[in-house]
Each structure stands twice: as structure tokens, then as C-alpha cells.
């Protein structure tokens with residue numbers, strides 16, 4: 001292998017690395033963590049609602065000082081929440097999952113989550 005081949009090889013490797021890094025991180029953001037957008041709880045009326053990542057990004061760039069407005073009471077007093085993945089529960093909650101008998105459980109229905 002001569003020097004030119006080595007340089008070309010290095011450039012190709014860097015290019016592939018950047019490509020995989022970009023596509024990998026975009027995938028995680030879209031599908032793994034937020035399959036149906038982001039979840040919110042309104043502190044004013046306790047409504048639970050979801051917003052897509054695009055809606056949140058649009059709102060944040062237009063209103064950097066305010067949090068997402070509640071669709072029910074229009075107050076900008078919402079906080080990010082997690083959603084229980086169990087279909088019979090599906091409630092939103094702030095904070096993290098709880099551990100019961102060594103299993104990670106939803107803090108509302110107290111059942112182990114998958």
C-alpha cells in the first residue's frame with residue numbers, strides 16, 4: 001500500500017464514521033426514546049398531553065422563555081413527563097420509575113414495565 005492509498009483509505013474511513021454517527025443519533029432521537037413524541041403534564045390543570053419533537057422544537061425557537069402551552073387551559077406551565085408504556089395504564093408522570101421487588105415499575109399503576 002503506497003501513501004496515496006493510505007490517505008484515501010483514511011478519508012473514506014472518516015467519512016463513513018461521520019455518516020454512521022449522524023444516522024445513528026438521528027434514529028435514536030426519533031424512534032427509540034420518543035416513539036410518539038414527548039409527554040407533558042400541565043401544572044395548572046393537571047392535563048396530560050403529547051407533543052411531537054417538531055412541535056416542541058418550533059415552540060422553543062419561537063418562545064424560548066415559555067414552556068409548551070396546555071391544549072386544555074392554554075397556560076404555559078407544563079413540565080416534561082414520562083408515559084407509562086402499559087396499555088391499561090398509559091398515565092403520565094414526572095420523575096422516574098420506581099423499583100418494587102427488584103423490578104422497574106410505573107409509579108402510578110405500580111406494575112413492572114417491559
Ligand SMILES: [Zn+2]
Pocket residue numbers: 042043044045046047070071072073074075
Ligand atoms: Zn392546563
Ligand SMILES: [Zn+2]
Pocket residue numbers: 084085086089090091106107108109110111
Ligand atoms: Zn402505569
